[in-house]
Amino acid sequence: MYKLLLCWRYLKTRYLAMACIISVMLGVATLIVVNSVMSGFSTKLRERLHALLSDVVIESQGMEGFSDPKEKMARIMADPYLGPRIEAMSGTMEVFAMLQYRWPNGEPVTRPVKVIGVDPKQRGVMGGFREYVWNRYERIEPSFELSTERREEFEKHERFLLALEQEQPEEPRPPGDPPPPKAPPSPIKISEGAIVGNLIASFRKDVAPGKVEEVYLLNPGESIILTTVSGQRMTPVNDRFEITGYFKSEMSEYDANHVFVSLDYLQKLRTMDDRVTHLLIKLRDYNRDAEGVSIALTKLFEGEHLMVNTWEKKQGPLLQAIDIEKGILNVLLFLIIAVAGFGILAIFSMIVTEKTRDIGILKALGASNGGVMKIFLGYGLLLGAVGAGLGSALGCWLTIHINEVEGFLSRITGTNVFDRKIYYFDQIPTDLQPFMVVLVNVGAIGIAVLFSVLPALRAAFLHPVRALRYE
Amino acid sequence: MNQQPLLSAVNLHKTYRRSAEKVQVLRGLDLEVHEGEFLSVIGSSGSGKSTMLHLMCTLDKPDDGAIYLEGRRIDNLPAAERDQLRNRTFGFIFQFYHLLPELNALENVLMPQMIMHSAWSWWKAKGKLRKEAAQLLERVGLGHRLKHRPKELSGGEMQRAAIARALVNRPRVLLADEPTGNLDSQTGKQIVEILRDLNRREGLTIVMVTHNLEISHATDRVVKLVEGRVEAAVSDPFADNSQAVIRAASVA
Structure with missing residues (x-):
């Protein structure tokens, strides 16, 4: 005591x-x-890493990807072990590209990026994408289609440019010559949309200690040009895209490098038919099944030159x-x-x-x-x-x-x-x-x-x- | 007095080392203390008075010789039993009071009880023990100072509290090491009166070390230590030679 x-x-x-x-x-x-x-x-x-990579990833060895992802998905779902354990799957195509845009003073800026072709609906179900798509101020549904107003505006603008071209004074021609046949009205090509990483489109500036402001260089509706290579012959291909949203995952590596476009269009641009480079898989119970599923998948695709990894193995180091x-x-x-x-x-x-x-x-x-x-x-x-x-x-x-x-x-x-x-x-x-x-x-x-x-x-x-x- | 002594020391030897030098303090001390006796031990400083008390209450071990309590040897008991003897059989009063500064008077008095009881048995008996301790303090005239810390008490008051602490476990023998050494003569007398009273009324056996001869007059028997031995021990304090020893000592 x-x-x-x-x-x-x-x-x-x-x-x-x-x-x-x-x-x-x-x-x-x-x-x-x-x-x-x-x-x-x-x-x-x-x-963030987990969300973006999904649970298990099947990827091809090279940029050419693998064909017929639908058949592969069907094979996976038909497997008696794998089928009940998988919640969702989505094919994506990842490829390096050059992104080009113009400063407000007209000077061009080119930077390397990683272009990822996704199906916004399918990829949305997987998680790690849909929740990070923003316009300037709020979250939006990811979409690569221009809104109807924007489409009309775009068309109007293009027609105006076309009209400017046509109003060029005609070259003097010898009298008596029949007027040349009028060129058929060329169809106006509407740009595809792209969701660019937030750090590609903006930079952060100190305003006061502890406070930063985002300054945007690329606004929604502005155009960028993406140049990449085609699938088989490796020839450069490029196209113009219009910004429909920003990808804001707060992972600077992703936000500073990733550009999302429509998978269908990227396949078409790279002349790759239905090929994809990655197949993302979401499991019903990651902690229970991750190991088993990746082993079963490796077995299923033996001899097809595909790599199967869980997200943790991919980001192991x-x-x-x-x-x-x-x-x-x-x-x-x-x-x-x-x-x-x-x-x-x-x-x-x-x-x-x-x-x-x-x-x-x-x-x-x-x-x-x-x-x-x-x-x-x-x-x-x-x-x-x-x-x-x-x-x-x-x-x-x-x-x-x-x-x-x-x-x-x-x-x-x-x-x-x-x-x-x-x-x-x-x-x-x-x-x-x-x-x-x-x-x-x-x-x-x-x-x-x-x-x-x-x-x-x-x-x-x-x-x-x-x-x-x-x- | 032929009955067995309550406490006896037989041929005690004790040597202290002071750095390289050896100091022989006790050289064959023999002493018997009988039940109900109020004994005073006088001697010049360095004659081994305090050492004798420490050995008697098993706070220290003799180099040679033995201590007996009612015929049972106690100096070579295991540590736990010696701790228990100090807690229950002996009460000790020091020259410098030695109260614990963090505790008030009542808590200081209760300390031997707290050491005796486990936390649980203390908790059960707390009320009763506190009451008894307060009564003891009242008896030594400190009833109004229960909650005071030692630094708020005078020397005399601290010594009274120390007496109450020594008595709280109803000891068989009270050992007092110059209890008046640090007090003025008036206060010293009061303290000795309290001890005298305890001895007379309750038959408490007291061994008091002092070098104040006047105070030793109040005791039944006086023993003088010289160079670690009892020079003169007289069983009957009223015999002539005992008075002669005292007189001789006081002249010296």
């Missing part, structure tokens, strides 16, 4: 112990915030890198708590010296060595628990309000703490996992107790007579 009372009194009366509590608290809070933010980034990244990064960061951050542990060791040693006479008194009154040791171990436990408790509260609060805190810091320091031009997330993503909080707490309290063992042992083995005589 006396152990509890003395632990509590020592905690209340030793202000030095506050230093221990604060150091444990800061260590715990830092670990919680950093882990939550890292998890947030990693979860968001995984989500990146995901592993994130995990390793998180592990190393945790080790480093735990060193912070270890530093706090040494603080506890030093401060406890001082407290034991200061309390030498009290230890002698307690022993004279019949307290055992073990009892004296438990006072100081209990004290360490209490300090650790209070520090970890306060640290958890602080850490959770900071994690939940991280964006406000970041805004506040940016305002005070006048610099961007979280540069939205780099990360391209509007909010700092966080993922506060209760298990991680518990683990950090257990670790911190464990370290506090561990580092109080030495001073506690010293207290326990103090000679009572010498302790009583201690001045």
Whole structure:
């Protein structure tokens, strides 16, 4: 009983112990915030990567793709193992291309992009596409067709250009010659639509610390020219597309490189009939079936030069890198708590010296060595628990309000703490996992107790007579 | 007095090391303390008075010799049993009071009880134990100071609290190490009166170390230590030679 009372009194009366509590608290809070933010980034990244790649991908070895995807899909669905496990499938064609547009001053800009031909309806069902298509201000349904108004406007504009051409003064001809036959009215070709990555169409500019503005170079309805190669002969082919939306997945790599067009039209442009390069597959239960399905698919398409991968395997190195990064960061951050542990060791040693006479008194009154040791171990436990408790509260609060805190810091320091031009997330993503909080707490309290063992042992083995005589 | 002594020390030897130097404090000390006796031990500083008390209450171990409590040897008992003896059989009063500064008077008095009880049994008996401790404090004249911390008490008050603490587990023997050494003579007298009263009324056996001869007059028997041995021990304090020893000591 006396152990509890003395632990509590020592905690209340030793202000030095506050230093221990604060150091444990800061260590715990830092670990919680950093882990939550890292998890947030990693979860968001995984989500995006997963969504865009769907669950399992069958891809061809080269840019030529493979023919008859419909037949392949039918074969998959007919398989007794695969059929019931698959929710949806969609063929896509990915190919590199040059995108060209004009600055407002007329200067041409050319940049390399990845053109992905999709069927907007089919691809929409798969997830990871439909939810990221925006016009300037809001989400829209993905479509490569121009709206009726836009179509009419486009036609009017084209006719006007045509008329301008025809109004050229006719070349003088010798009198008596019959007038040349009028050229038949050429059919006006309406451009196909394209959904371009948001970072191709715009760039981000700092307006104020912590605030960025998107400046658009390509507006809906403006034209771009995409140049790619045809399927068999590799001759350049190009066409004009009109912007019908932006792809805004908040994954800068995708948003800065991807252009989506209609699959049918891309096949036609590249003279590839019905060939596709990728077959995306969405499973009913990814966690249960991913491995089995990819093995079954590999078997099904044996000898057809197709690669079957789950999204995780495709992005393996990146995901592993994130995990390793998180592990190393945790080790480093735990060193912070270890530093706090040494603080506890030093401060406890001082407290034991200061309390030498009290230890002698307690022993004279019949307290055992073990009892004296438990006072100081209990004290360490209490300090650790209070520090970890306060640290958890602080850490959770900071994690939940991280964006406000970041805004506040940016305002005070006048610099961007979280540069939205780099990360391209509007909010700092966080993922506060209760298990991680518990683990950090257990670790911190464990370290506090561990580092109080030495001073506690010293207290326990103090000679009572010498302790009583201690001045 | 032919009955078995309550507490006896036989041929005690104790040497301390002070850095490289060895200091022999006790050199064959023999002493018997009988039940109900109020014994005072006098001697110059360094004569081994405090060391003798520490050995008697098993706070330290003799290099040679033995301590007996009612005929049972206690100096070589296992640590847990010695802890228990200090907690229940011996009460100890120090020259510098040695109250715990973080606790108030009542909590200080309750400390031996708290050491004796587990958290659970303490919790069950808390009310009763607190009441008893408060009564003890009242008895030593500190009824109005229960919630005061040691630093808010005077020297005399602290020593009274220390006496109450020593008594709380109803010990068989009270060992007092210069209980008046740090107090003015008036307060010192009051403390000795309290001890005298405890001895007379309750038959509490007290061994008091002091170098104040005047105070030793109040006790039943006086023993003088010289160089780690009992120089003169007189069982009857009222015999002539005992008075002569005291007189001789006070002249010296």
